Amino acid sequence: GQQLNQSPQSMFIQEGEDVSMNCTSSSIFNTWLWYKQDPGEGPVLLIALYKAGELTSNGRLTAQFGITRKDSFLNISASIPSDVGIYFCAGSSIQGAQKLVFGQGTRLTINP
Amino acid sequence: DTGVSQDPRHKITKRGQNVTFRCDPISEHNRLYWYRQTLGQGPEFLTYFQNEAQLEKSRLLSDRFSAERPKGSFSTLEIQRTEQGDSAMYLCASSRQGFMNTEAFFGQGTRLTVV
Numbered sequence: 001g002q003q004l005n006q007s008p009q010s011m012f013i014q015e016g017e018d019v020s021m022n023c024t025s026s027s028i029f030n031t032w033l034w035y036k037q038d039p040g041e042g043p044v045l046l047i048a049l050y051k052a053g054e055l056t057s058n059g060r061l062t063a064q065f066g067i068t069r070k071d072s073f074l075n076i077s078a079s080i081p082s083d084v085g086i087y088f089c090a091g092s093s094i095q096g097a098q099k100l101v102f103g104q105g106t107r108l109t110i111n112p
Numbered sequence: 113d114t115g116v117s118q119d120p121r122h123k124i125t126k127r128g129q130n131v132t133f134r135c136d137p138i139s140e141h142n143r144l145y146w147y148r149q150t151l152g153q154g155p156e157f158l159t160y161f162q163n164e165a166q167l168e169k170s171r172l173l174s175d176r177f178s179a180e181r182p183k184g185s186f187s188t189l190e191i192q193r194t195e196q197g198d199s200a201m202y203l204c205a206s207s208r209q210g211f212m213n214t215e216a217f218f219g220q221g222t223r224l225t226v227v
Binding site: 004006033035041042043044045048088090098100101102103104105 | 116118143145147152153154155156157160168203205207215216217218219220221223
């Protein structure tokens with residue numbers, strides 16, 4: 001079945017640093033989404049990508065849909081304490097965000 | 113707040129008991145999804161509905177699991193004869209139908225603990 005490899009699994013950074021994480025797939029995806037999840041809560045949508053090569057920003061967050069359709073990355077600039085959490089990539093091989101396949105998550109810890 | 117709502121937030125049950133969870137999607141969304149998430153993992157797809165029709169079920173959804181969306185609005189997920197391996201966070205999400213702008217929004221989840 002489809003699998004997403006998300007890396008790194010965890011990151012420990014200083015407040016103010018930039019963060020980069022990525023996701024690769026064994027097969028082509030037509031939709032990529034990035035979510036953030038806090039403990040005990042559901043995932044919250046950050047960015048949605050629908051076209052290969054698309055680069056989209058949401059405040060300090062920037063994500064790109066890889067040209068090969070098999071990868072995506074998320075960057076966070078100038079990290080702040082509230083960025084702490086687990087970030088998940090998710091992809092759908094069907095056009096539109098149906099039946100998402102999720103990565104295993106990147107746990108972000110920020111030292112003040 | 114008109115986001116996805118799930119009830120209950122937490123459920124502790126004894127092995128062998130039946131449990132039922134409810135999900136109320138965003139009102140204008142006609143697609144509804146159920147996912148399961150275990151500790152340290154990403155959510156895994158279980159099933160989804162378009163209006164009242166259940167269009168796909170994962171092989172993760174054993175015969176003890178059943179989901180319904182009788183009027184195309186709220187949905188229920190029932191687990192019969194619960195096992196300790198059923199302990200997980202059960203997440204509901206909803207989205208619009210279409211090819212673009214069909215982002216799936218998640219509820220806060222129901223955490224099930226089977227003892």
